[in-house]
Amino acid sequence: MSRLAHPVRTPDRSPDPAAAAGAGGTAARGGTVTVRMARWSATHPWLAIALWVALVVGCVALGTTTSLRQADDLDFARGQSGAATRWLHDAGLAEPDTENVLVTARSGPLDDAAARAALTDAARRLRPLPAVRGVGAVAIAPDRSAMTVQATLRDADADADDVRPLLAVTSAVQRAHPSVRVEQVGAVSLNAAVDELVGEDLATAAMMSTPVTLLILLVAFGAVVAAGVPVLIALSAVAAATGLSTLASHLVPDSGSTSAMILLMGMAVGVDYSLFYVKRMREEQRAGHDRVDAVELAAETSGHAVLVSGFAVLAAMLGLYLADDAIFDSLATGSITVVAIAVLGSLTVLPALLVKLGRAVDRPRVPVLWRLTAHHREPRVWPALLRPSLRHPARTLGITVAVLGALALPALGLHLQSSGAATVPDQVAAKHTLERLDAAFPDQRAETTVVVKAAPGAAAAVRAALRDVSAAAVSAAPFRGATTELRTSSDAAVHVLSLATAVDADSGPAHDGVVLLRRGLVARELTGIASARWAVGGETATNADDDRHLADRLPWVIGFVVVLTMLIMGWVFRSVPIALVTAAMNLLSAGVSFGVLVLVFQHSWADSLLGFESTGRVVNWIPLFMFAVLFGLSMDYHVFVISRVREARERGLPPRRAIRDGIVGSAGTVSSAALIMVSVFTIFAALHLVEMKQFGVGLAVAVLVDAIVVREIVLPSALLLLGDRVWPAAVRRPAA
Incomplete structure (x- = not known):
């Protein structure tokens, strides 16, 4: 019979409070969940390790064979601007994505002939591309410092794969016309460039965090294997969670930052949980307990601390779902996944590794560091x-x-702002292209939309009312000089008035324009049309709605997290x-x-x-x-x-x-x-x-x-x- 089947020695200390939670402050070690898990892993080490490897490999395989679903505009839609987005999408009035090919001078004034030749070449190459619906005429900046052509994409939800051929064409045109600067920018290509930079950053973070963490653990343990075990557990948890997050994205769409949070949280908690466990096991061994007893005692104390801490982290992350936001839902899902896997690894495969490694866990020893960590002073x-x-x-x-x-x-x-072009790093070349485009063509910098949904029979009245809205808006300061466009859906049930102004979307005048439309102007002009419902949308309105939504949800999230962690601590202790x-x-x-x-x-x-x-x-x-x-x-x-x-x-x-x-x-x-x-x-x-x-x-x-x-x-x-x-x-x- 295995020695683990017999009662083990009890040290001169009481169990961890979490272990004693149900028994008035005392508990038999054999009855705790963490000890039972550690005992099973210790008596079946190869099976425990094999199951962990199978879990990690299976999750990674799921991730590589499943497509990632990324959040789109409808997932982010909320408030009045969200209603406008949904109505336009359902009515087929959502504007397709566009990409601009911009030509400017490298220095001095722009050579008109060279610029036109470059844009003509670009238009010729762009039109046959499957992702392109059409290419507009050459537009010349008022000060003649730039020229551009706009390519309209076929889809309103285009992605990086759609614009990659366009970027290749732009690069080819630049090589063919070196006397001028030829660039491309649009919402899709800008987002693709940011995503590429984020991917490179994450690779850099992973490459840097691993050796730094190992170095700290070497100082803490004084032995290479002991330092490597927590890193191994953390990296495997990150790999498994990354794979599962791809599958989870079909329930909770990925916001673009999920992988970054998985890496950050996984390395932080995965290493810490293993560190607590290994440190306690070595402490018990120094106190005279053999390897298996030391693992069980570590499971009873630090193992329960890990379990309680893990539940607390999960509880805090659950609070983010109360924000009712695609970004928070995505980040919470990724964080919950990696923390849960890290806790599972610390309580299952870690005891198996420690028992199987035996004395080898303290090998090879780093001479000076080992002496510093081994002394008992x-x-x-x-x-x-x-x-x-x-x-x-x-x-x-x-x-x-x-x-x-x-x-x-x-x-x-504290002042808050939504992510946008202003927060894009300077290292993204497309950001500077966008700045040059906005400077050359300022009348297209911010667009606000008024969307009206009404019975088809009221179409004429709605269009007349929107013309009155347009006339009143362009005479007011926020929209003075705006260009306007009025469009109607094929079933005459949805109408959209677009007002494009020469101000930044996050500027005060742009916000004043949204307030002007929402606080009386639109409602006044639509008075008498009983079936009409309206919403003001656009980038400025969306950002304002996002900020208001988060401000409204903040007390609920904070209250939930604070109260739930208090309940956990009150119950445990x-x-x-x-x-x-x-x-x-x-x-x-x-x-x-x-x-x-x-x-x-x-x-x-x-x-x-x-x-x-x-x-x-x-x-x-x-x-x-x-x-x-x-x-x-x-x-x-x-x-x-x-x-x-x-x-x-x-x-x-x-x-x-x-x-x-x-x-x-x-x-x-x-x-x-x-x-x-x-x-x-x-x-x-x-x-x-x-x-x-x-x-x-x-x-x-x-x-x-x-x-x-x-x-x-x-x-x-x-x-x-x-x-x-x-x-x-x-x-x-x-x-x-």
Whole structure:
């Protein structure tokens, strides 16, 4: 009979609180889910490893054989502008995508003859392409600095594959006409260029994050194999989740950033969960337990911390679905998938690997680093950092919270904006082409639409009313000088008035125009047409609706995440004070993160440092998503630290000593895990896309503050001031 079938020795410590959740603070090790999973994996290591490999390979195979469904305009549609988009789509009035071939001079004035020759050549080559419906006439800029032809695509939802032949034609025309600059730009080609850059950035991030993470783990473990195991678990979780996300995109369309979040979250939590587990197993081995007992004890303590932390992250990500937004749905789905797989790997294949590797897990040893990690002396840094909290908890708590509060104050000036051309990195050549096109042909920069849906019998009245809307609008400041167009569907049920103005879509005048139409003008002119329903759409209206929608949903998401994480902590630790302290500390860390976002990205002092151009705003989806991620990730450290403090208290140590031993004993692991997360997030801050920079900087700051300042200074001060009131009666045992 296997030795695991017999009772195993119980160390001089109580089980993790999660393990004891159902038994008044104590539990038999054999009865916990994590221990049973570890025991099965330890007794069937090759089967556990084979099943994990099969899972990863199967998920990757699904991803490679399934097409990715990307979110389109209808998936993003919401509010009044969303209604306009849907009506136009259903009526067949949605404008097909267009691509402009732009010719400008390399220097000096434009040579008209050379420009016309280049555009004539481009039109001749473009017309036969299957994706092209037609090519317009040559348009000349008012100042004659540029000429362009517009190619209309056959589909209203064209993708990168559709415009690739057009880009090839443009490149060929440039080679044939080197005396002028020949470029192409349009919504589809610009998005394709951004997607290509994002793909290159993700490859760079993956290539950089792996060696950086390995280096940190080498310092933490002092052995190559021990450092490689967490990275292996994390990379396999990322691979499996990436494959599954392709399949999931047919239920929740991919927003374009899902793969980036899978990589970021997978490397962060996958490595951290394995780090907690391996660190605890080695600690138990140093305490005299053999390999299998040490794995089980790690499963009972750190394994339960991983399980609880994983549930907390999943709960936080679930809150994003309340945003009712295609971007958040996509990011939440990717994050939930990779976190769930990382938790599963940490609780199943990791114990199997550790048992199978045996002593080899500590080979080969890095001489200096191994000596540093193998000694049993208490570190000096953490007791010194903790000393003010233990000696003067009230004063330390007050000063630290005041400083963190001051860092959070700039968050009150947070301004948001939707992603658009202004947030496209300068490294995308198509962005500069678009700027030259807008400068040469300013009358086409922003288009607002008024869409009316009515009974076909009211078509004449609707068209007359829309002509009156047009006349009134162009006489008002926001639309003065606008070009207008009125179109009607084939069944005469849908009508659209387009107003194109020479202002930027995100400018104040453009927003004033939307307000003018929505707050009275359209409704007044359509009075008397009983069957008429109307909606104002266009890029400006869409951005305004997006911002309003997120602002309305923000309290619901924050409330859901805060309340649910409080419930999880309250249930696991059987303590209302612990739940309240958790929420308060997470909110403090989030506030600091938002304050730093404002200081860095709404001002220009960090532009050259981080390689971006400040727009004075933060991308609108970043704060909400970052809040949910931060609340989830901070539970890694919080559960781990609180568990160690509670273990010490259950052993009978007095409150002050229990807090000291728990925090000092966990500080090394927490700091290593935080350093890994910070390094991964910092790599994302170095990528080109401003959204990734904002997300990376915000989370790097939040994790650093949360792990070092909040957990090592604020938490012990708060616990000491609250005393034994934070623990249930079963934990408050007198000191021996």
